[in-house]
Amino acid sequence: MIAIGVDLGGTNLRAAAFDGDVPIAQHKEPVGHDREPQAIVERVAQVIERVAGDVGGPIPAGVGIAAMLRDREGTVANSPHLRWRDVPFGALLRARLGDRFAASVYNDVNAVTWGETTAGAARGHRDVLAVYVGTGIGGGLVCDGRLVEGARNCAGEIGHVKVAWGDVAAPCMCGSRGCVEAYVGGSYVQRRIERELAGKARSRATFFARAEPVNPSHVDLAAADGDDWALELWTELGSLLAIAIGNALAITNPSCLVLGGGLLSRTPTLYELTVTALAVAAPAASLDGLVIEPAELGDDAGLVGAARLAINR
Amino acid sequence: MIAIGVDLGGTNLRAAAFDGDVPIAQHKEPVGHDREPQAIVERVAQVIERVAGDVGGPIPAGVGIAAMLRDREGTVANSPHLRWRDVPFGALLRARLGDRFAASVYNDVNAVTWGETTAGAARGHRDVLAVYVGTGIGGGLVCDGRLVEGARNCAGEIGHVKVAWGDVAAPCMCGSRGCVEAYVGGSYVQRRIERELAGKARSRATFFARAEPVNPSHVDLAAADGDDWALELWTELGSLLAIAIGNALAITNPSCLVLGGGLLSRTPTLYELTVTALAVAAPAASLDGLVIEPAELGDDAGLVGAARLAINR
Numbered sequence: 001m002i003a004i005g006v007d008l009g010g011t012n013l014r015a016a017a018f019d020g021d022v023p024i025a026q027h028k029e030p031v032g033h034d035r036e037p038q039a040i041v042e043r044v045a046q047v048i049e050r051v052a053g054d055v056g057g058p059i060p061a062g063v064g065i066a067a068m069l070r071d072r073e074g075t076v077a078n079s080p081h082l083r084w085r086d087v088p089f090g091a092l093l094r095a096r097l098g099d100r101f102a103a104s105v106y107n108d109v110n111a112v113t114w115g116e117t118t119a120g121a122a123r124g125h126r127d128v129l130a131v132y133v134g135t136g137i138g139g140g141l142v143c144d145g146r147l148v149e150g151a152r153n154c155a156g157e158i159g160h161v162k163v164a165w166g167d168v169a170a171p172c173m174c175g176s177r178g179c180v181e182a183y184v185g186g187s188y189v190q191r192r193i194e195r196e197l198a199g200k201a202r203s204r205a206t207f208f209a210r211a212e213p214v215n216p217s218h219v220d221l222a223a224a225d226g227d228d229w230a231l232e233l234w235t236e237l238g239s240l241l242a243i244a245i246g247n248a249l250a251i252t253n254p255s256c257l258v259l260g261g262g263l264l265s266r267t268p269t270l271y272e273l274t275v276t277a278l279a280v281a282a283p284a285a286s287l288d289g290l291v292i293e294p295a296e297l298g299d300d301a302g303l304v305g306a307a308r309l310a311i312n313r
Numbered sequence: 314m315i316a317i318g319v320d321l322g323g324t325n326l327r328a329a330a331f332d333g334d335v336p337i338a339q340h341k342e343p344v345g346h347d348r349e350p351q352a353i354v355e356r357v358a359q360v361i362e363r364v365a366g367d368v369g370g371p372i373p374a375g376v377g378i379a380a381m382l383r384d385r386e387g388t389v390a391n392s393p394h395l396r397w398r399d400v401p402f403g404a405l406l407r408a409r410l411g412d413r414f415a416a417s418v419y420n421d422v423n424a425v426t427w428g429e430t431t432a433g434a435a436r437g438h439r440d441v442l443a444v445y446v447g448t449g450i451g452g453g454l455v456c457d458g459r460l461v462e463g464a465r466n467c468a469g470e471i472g473h474v475k476v477a478w479g480d481v482a483a484p485c486m487c488g489s490r491g492c493v494e495a496y497v498g499g500s501y502v503q504r505r506i507e508r509e510l511a512g513k514a515r516s517r518a519t520f521f522a523r524a525e526p527v528n529p530s531h532v533d534l535a536a537a538d539g540d541d542w543a544l545e546l547w548t549e550l551g552s553l554l555a556i557a558i559g560n561a562l563a564i565t566n567p568s569c570l571v572l573g574g575g576l577l578s579r580t581p582t583l584y585e586l587t588v589t590a591l592a593v594a595a596p597a598a599s600l601d602g603l604v605i606e607p608a609e610l611g612d613d614a615g616l617v618g619a620a621r622l623a624i625n626r
Contacts, residue, residue: 013320040552041553056540058603061414068598077505077598102562107613125464126464127463127464141564141565143456143459143461143463143468144459144461144462146456146459147458148457148565149457149566150436150440150456150565150566150599151439151440151566151567151568151597151602152566152568152601152602153566153600154566154596154598154599155456155564155565155566156564156566157563157564157566157598157599158564160561160563160596161560162556162559162560163592165556165593165594174596174597175597176596176597179596187549194497237477241476243475244560246475247474247475247557247560247561247564248560248564250470250471250473250474251452251454251468251474251560251561251564251565252454252461252463252468252564252565253463253464253465253466253467253468253469253470253473254463254464255464255465255510256325273504280489281475281478281479283467283470283473283487283489283492284487284488284489285381285467285470285473286463286465286467286470288465289464289465290464
């Protein structure tokens with residue numbers, strides 16, 4: 001069966017047509033500047049038609065979108081990346097595509113989670129927690145073989161799990177305080193590195209960076225090298241991330257934890273420190289038999305996942 | 314259809330036969346001292362046969378047990394109440410009961426959660442988080458209309474979510490530190506009350522207790538009365554409980570949160586302080602449309618839930 005997966009991110013619009021597991025057509029273009037809903041709907045429809053070629057309908061087409069959805073119809077409640085609020089994206093897309101396609105819309109992290117579960121790092125597992133640490137922190141949840149979207153489509157929001165509270169808690173862009181994203185999300189980590197190195201901190205990370213600004217990859221190299229400041233920072237952040245993940249494991253008891261995302265995939269020392277800290281942060285019962293795997297499919301996970309979700313829906 | 318629900322707790326063994334929603338026979342007896350597996354299996358089988366009367370089989374019979382299970386076959390990994398480890402309870406019970414009954418075994422909090430979801434406070438909801446604060450703290454999770462048991466049957470372990478870490482974190486009987494149960498679980502709360510009142514704390518709770526030892530109900534009355542010590546203690550504990558629940562809401566995004574248990578049902582001021590603290594502790598998106606309900610079925614929830622789970626399995 002042919003199915004199409006689309007990944008509508010903050011930077012790129014990607015699409016692929018799959019015949020079973022095999023991609024038979026792919027396309028990628030920048031999202032660009034015109035982010036009006038009608039313009040984006042038209043462009044998503046065009047890439048879907050393009051990768052579909054001359055296949056006859058109805059073709060399942062799933063779109064993963066970097067947005068908070070309001071319902072299962074694909075209404076976008078809020079997308080900072082697209083600067084959308086209350087946009088009936090799914091309805092507009094279905095109206096534009098007509099009967100040849102059966103289009104459905106998913107949160108992008110959910111699509112990625114489903115991709116890793118059905119075709120990637122968590123293949124064969126029926127209970128999965130996936131945690132992605134990039135610019136922000138997102139998560140996805142599979143229970144007993146089914147994607148958990150939640151009552152309002154915002155299950156898996158592990159980035160906004162609290163790891164601090166009261167006056168000392170760091171402010172998060174979500175408007176709340178103490179969210180794990182406000183400590184371990186990539187944009188916060190980058191700012192903290194810059195702030196501390198502009199202050200009193202001295203680290204071999206500046207050596208690894210050479211002429212570049214120091215980024216988390218350099219800090220990771222320094223931590224692996226035994227650098228005091230880098231190790232202390234990474235231990236603190238790895239422990240906080242482990243607390244958030246450990247608490248999610250206590251609630252959901254998966255058999256597989258997938259760890260990925262742009263930050264964590266480039267910081268193997270932070271990854272290891274996080275996994276080590278989990279041994280204390282998670283209940284022993286939830287660690288019993290737990291497999292921890294790095295994400296495997298990279299950028300393709302969302303395409304595979306959205307296509308497979310569209311087949312099921 | 315006739316189905317039987319059994320609640321095998323630390324104190325009582327209860328059973329009921331249901332014709333649809335209507336209980337047609339009930340029985341209750343103390344668990345007593347002989348807690349050897351064979352003795353308990355025999356007594357559970359006898360109460361099942363007793364409430365079944367002369368109904369013909371196969372009769373679904375669900376047993377909720379205060380234990381951590383290892384699998385869907387009803388193998389008890391650990392039950393402090395029964396002093397069991399690695400007991401194949403489900404297999405023994407099925408062997409004893411024979412073909413007339415289709416017996417299955419569930420964690421007691423999961424059975425209670427399913428009872429409240431299908432016939433109690435969360436009726437009509439497909440996504441439910443239930444939190445019970447009694448001697449300990451337990452939880453249950455329903456996603457998209459299905460009970461989430463987890464890969465190893467220990468989903469919903471909200472009592473062992475961490476709300477503190479490092480040297481200052483309170484030791485928990487589970488062997489870990491900083492679990493919310495080690496702060497807000499009834500036995501810990503009782504000891505803290507006794508310790509603080511034996512020390513410097515002065516409170517109107519002692520007035521409400523008259524000649525009795527001060528318990529959480531007295532502290533709740535004092536807090537409602539504006540007593541400084543009681544309000545401070547309850548605000549601290551309500552906030553910690555709200556952090557643990559808010560983090561679970563972020564992960565699971567239910568439409569209904571059920572709050573119950575022996576402690577929370579007797580401490581309305583602590584209940585209200587917890588609900589108030591949730592407004593800050595949970596992500597705004599997970600509070601959108603969330604209904605918070607006190608548990609409704611009390612001791613019957615586990616019987617109803619176990620019977621209904623047995624019908625589905």
